[in-house]
Structure formats: C-alpha cells, structure tokens
Amino acid sequence: xxxxxxxxxxxxxxxxxxxxxxxxxxxxxxxxxxxxxxxxxxxxxxxxxxxxxxxxxxxxxxxxxxxxxxxxxxxxxxxxxxxxxxxxxxxxxxxxxxxxxxxxxxxxxxxxxxxxxxxxxxxxxxxxxxxxxxxxxxxxxxxxxxxxxxxxxxxxxxxxxxxxxxxxxxxxxxxxxxxxxxxxxxxxxxxxxx
Numbered sequence: 001x002x003x004x005x006x007x008x009x010x011x012x013x014x015x016x017x018x019x020x021x022x023x024x025x026x027x028x029x030x031x032x033x034x035x036x037x038x039x040x041x042x043x044x045x046x047x048x049x050x051x052x053x054x055x056x057x058x059x060x061x062x063x064x065x066x067x068x069x070x071x072x073x074x075x076x077x078x079x080x081x082x083x084x085x086x087x088x089x090x091x092x093x094x095x096x097x098x099x100x101x102x103x104x105x106x107x108x109x110x111x112x113x114x115x116x117x118x119x120x121x122x123x124x125x126x127x128x129x130x131x132x133x134x135x136x137x138x139x140x141x142x143x144x145x146x147x148x149x150x151x152x153x154x155x156x157x158x159x160x161x162x163x164x165x166x167x168x169x170x171x172x173x174x175x176x177x178x179x180x181x182x183x184x185x186x187x188x189x190x191x192x193x194x
Contacts, residue, residue, distance in 0.1 A: 007158050016164050025155040028118045029111040034073045036103045041073050043102035047082045050093030050128065054102070071103040074110055077120035079127065081109040083136065083147035095131045097124035109149050122165035125172050126157060 007019040044057040057068065065071075074080065078098045084107050097120060104110065113120045130136065139147050159165065 009160075013164060013167050016160065020158045020160045022156065022158050023117075024153065025111070025157060026153045027114075028157060028159070029079065029113045029123065031149050032072070032074065032078055032110040032112050035069070035106070036071045036073050037069050039067075039069055041101065041103045042068075043100065044068065044071075045074070045098065045100075045102035045104050047080050047094075047096040047104070047108065050096055050131065052080060052096040052098050052104075068103055070106050072106055072108065072110055073101070074098050074104055075101050075112070077113065077115075079111050079113065079120070079124055080104055081111075081127075081136075081147075081152070082107070083109060093128070093131050094136050095124065095127045097121065109147070109152065111149075111152075117162075118159065119162060119165040119169055121169035121173065122159070123157075125169055126159065130155075 007022060009020070042057050044055045045052050046055050047053075076098055080096045080098060082092070082094050082096075113123045136147060139151050160168065
C-alpha cells in the first residue's frame with residue numbers, strides 16, 4: 001500500500017527512502033511482435049492462470065492451428081498478457097513472465113521490459129498485482145470485451161530504484177515459492193486423509 005498522495009510504500013527495506021518514480025507502460029516496456037514466419041521456433045508456450053507453461057507442439061489436444069507460423073516468438077523475460085474472453089472469464093489471471101524462449105499465440109499482447117529501468121520480475125509482480133485486483137477487466141470494452149496494446153500504452157506505474165526492485169521481486173518470489181510448497185504439502189495431506 002502507498003501513502004495517500006505520496007508515492008512512498010508503507011513497508012520498506014532498510015536503507016531505502018524517498019518517493020518511488022512514476023511512469024507509463026510505454027516508457028518502461030516495449031511492444032513485442034516477432035512472428036514465427038519461418039517456423040524457426042518450436043517451443044510452444046501458453047499462458048494459463050498467470051503462469052507460462054510448455055505445451056507439446058505435436059499434441060492433438062485443444063484448439064491448435066494448422067501452422068505455428070503466425071505465432072509470436074518471445075524471449076526469456078518477455079511479459080505476456082492474455083486479454084481474450086474477458087467478459088466470460090472473470091477468474092483467470094491474465095499476465096505471465098516467460099522464463100524461456102518460445103512461441104505464443106498471436107492473440108497475446110507481449111512486451112519486453114526496458115532492463116535499464118525495470119527488472120522484469122518486478123514489472124511482472126507489479127502487473128500481477130494489477131491482475132489480481134482485476135484492473136484489466138475495467139479496461140476492456142465492446143461486445144467481446146478485449147484489450148489491445150493501445151489500451152495499455154498509458155497505464156500508470158509506480159516503481160522504486162533498480163536495487164529496491166531486485167530486493168522486492170526476490171522477496172515476493174521467495175514468498176510465492178513457500179506458498180506453492182505449502183499448497184503441495186496440503187494437497188498431499190488431504191489425499192492421505194481421504
């Protein structure tokens with residue numbers, strides 16, 4: 001949480017003070033749209049509930065195209081948004097961070113953080129927060145309620161120095177890993193109980 005009217009977080013790592021910077025998405029991340037036109041990439045990735053996961057490009061399951069040449073090539077640290085079907089699916093998480101090079105649907109919006117300004121993991125966690133607060137659902141319009149890159153261009157962001165971004169993102173990653181381990185442990189206990 002930020003203090004009213006000032007861009008200073010209530011919780012802070014020792015040694016950091018002052019207001020955070022502000023900017024818009026186009027100042028800290030660049031749109032990415034590199035097509036897989038020559039089929040040079042075969043590592044199929046998909047955004048599912050806020051995580052980018054590998055899929056088998058040879059699988060017959062689900063809706064797959066006859067060719068993956070219209071898919072986009074993404075790199076490690078590319079941030080991927082899935083803004084399709086906003087009106088029917090209010091539960092899905094819509095933002096993911098890629099941990100590897102691969103291809104994703106051309107329906108996704110992809111951006112690359114400007115690494116001199118933004119640590120990719122911090123930008124992902126900031127956008128993930130927006131996602132959990134359902135900010136994107138308020139942005140879409142039309143009968144099919146979709147969002148494009150143009151709708152994101154002026155999205156306001158507040159962020160600390162690179163050093164504080166690194167500490168914050170690492171702390172959140174650590175907490176997220178602990179939560180995932182505890183959830184797995186709870187599932188195993190439930191199975192044992194059953």
